[in-house]
Amino acid sequence: MRWALLFAFLLWGCSKGPQADLPSIGEARSLGAEWALVNEQAAKGQLTSIYTETMRKMLREQLQSAQGSLTQPHSNYGHEIAALLQQPDDAAPAALRAHADKLKQIEDGLESA
Numbered sequence: 001m002r003w004a005l006l007f008a009f010l011l012w013g014c015s016k017g018p019q020a021d022l023p024s025i026g027e028a029r030s031l032g033a034e035w036a037l038v039n040e041q042a043a044k045g046q047l048t049s050i051y052t053e054t055m056r057k058m059l060r061e062q063l064q065s066a067q068g069s070l071t072q073p074h075s076n077y078g079h080e081i082a083a084l085l086q087q088p089d090d091a092a093p094a095a096l097r098a099h100a101d102k103l104k105q106i107e108d109g110l111e112s113a
Contacts, residue, residue: 019110021072021110025066025107028077034059039091084099
């Protein structure tokens, strides 16, 4: 009986993970899109190099924080956030948006579940 109860609690804890991670997923998605915008504007010469460097550093730090707060870091969204963090500072905006779009799909799927 104890094993059944323990198993039920473990299942319950695992099932709450993705729902508990929704705020971090949304934050990472938003940060990825913002990073893409910064890189797009920087490539057009519309931002100073100091501003661009500062924004990239802040965005990366916030992404790392979002990644660190995940209850399931080895999930598909955890891997997507990790892939976003592996991008170089001056990554192509399209590459960054692709990661943000994948996170949006995951986020939408979890919200509708």
